[in-house]
Each structure stands twice: as structure tokens, then as C-alpha cells.
Amino acid sequence: LYLFGIYMATLIPICVIGFYCPQYRSLVMDNLQLFSAIQVYVIFSAFQMFFTTENSVTKWAKKITRYTFGVYLIHVFVIEYIYMHIFGGYETLHASIEIPCVIMISFISCIVIVCILSKVSVMRKLLGVSSK
Structure with a gap:
């Protein structure tokens, strides 16, 4: 519950600045900003706590984890494509949407792309997809 509070404490300023002062949006939303770092920590901690017991979600997550390095490698390109070709540029919608x-x-998209690319043995090695 405290993680949710911390997350909301970072999300509220991001939404307020995104709505009322969009010109300063990069000060709170860029990858290397304090709010982003706090949100990553909270999400990581929440996942750590959630995945301590075996359940259907953890089984599903284990299947996806084999693609995480490939997702890491391509996600910037995919995000850039989404912003430019699906949304028509940055900041076209409100930040909360x-x-x-x-x-x-x-x-x-990244999971699907890496899954498809991993069918080729050379790409599987390049993307670090485990054979399990």
C-alpha cells in the first residue's frame, strides 16, 4: 500500500505539469528524471513482492521473461515509431492518456516482434532469447 502512495505522489505532479505546463513536461517525464526513477523503483518493488508466490500470473511472466533482453534492445525504436506514426507526434494527447x-x-508490440524474430536462430542469439 505504501508503494501505491509513493507512485501516486509521483504521478500527480507529472499529470498536473503535463496538463497545466506542458512546456515543462520533460522536466518530470524524461527517462533520467527523479520522478521516473522513483516510479521504476516502485514498479520493480511491487513486482518483486507480487512474484514471491507461484500462481498463474507468475507462470505467464516466466514465459515472457525469456524475451526481456530483446524487448530492452528494441523498445526505444518501437516507442519512437508509436509516437510518430500512431499518435502523430509527441504530446498530442494528455499525458494521463x-x-x-x-x-x-x-x-x-515488443513482445510480439521479439517472439517472431526469435524464430530465426541467429536472431534468437542476438536478442538473447533463451531456448526454454
């Missing part, structure tokens, strides 16, 4: 949409579309 745009960011979750980009996250979901890019995650699913």
Missing part, C-alpha cells in the same frame, strides 16, 4: 497507451502498445 498518452503514456499508458504508449506503454501498453509498445510492450505488446
Whole structure:
């Protein structure tokens, strides 16, 4: 519950600045900003706590983890493509709508792309996809 509070404490300023002061949006939303670092820590910690017990979600997550390095390698290109060709540029929607949409579309797209590319043995090695 405290992780949710910390996450909301970072999300509220991002949404407020994104809505009222869009020219300063990069100060709170860029990859190397404090709010982004805190959100990554919170999400990572939440996943660590959630995946301590075996359940259907953890089984599903284990199947996806084999693609994570490949996703890491291509996600920047996919996000850039999504912004330029699906949304028509940056900051076309409000941050509270745009960011979750980009996250979901890019995650699913990256998993599908890496899964397809991993069918070729050379690409499987290059993308670091395990054979399990």
C-alpha cells in the first residue's frame, strides 16, 4: 500500500505539469528524471513482492521473461515509431492518456516482434532469447 502512495505522489505532479505546463513536461517525464526513477523503483518493488508466490500470473511472466533482453534492445525504436506514426507526434494527447497507451502498445508490440524474430536462430542469439 505504501508503494501505491509513493507512485501516486509521483504521478500527480507529472499529470498536473503535463496538463497545466506542458512546456515543462520533460522536466518530470524524461527517462533520467527523479520522478521516473522513483516510479521504476516502485514498479520493480511491487513486482518483486507480487512474484514471491507461484500462481498463474507468475507462470505467464516466466514465459515472457525469456524475451526481456530483446524487448530492452528494441523498445526505444518501437516507442519512437508509436509516437510518430500512431499518435502523430509527441504530446498530442494528455499525458494521463498518452503514456499508458504508449506503454501498453509498445510492450505488446515488443513482445510480439521479439517472439517472431526469435524464430530465426541467429536472431534468437542476438536478442538473447533463451531456448526454454
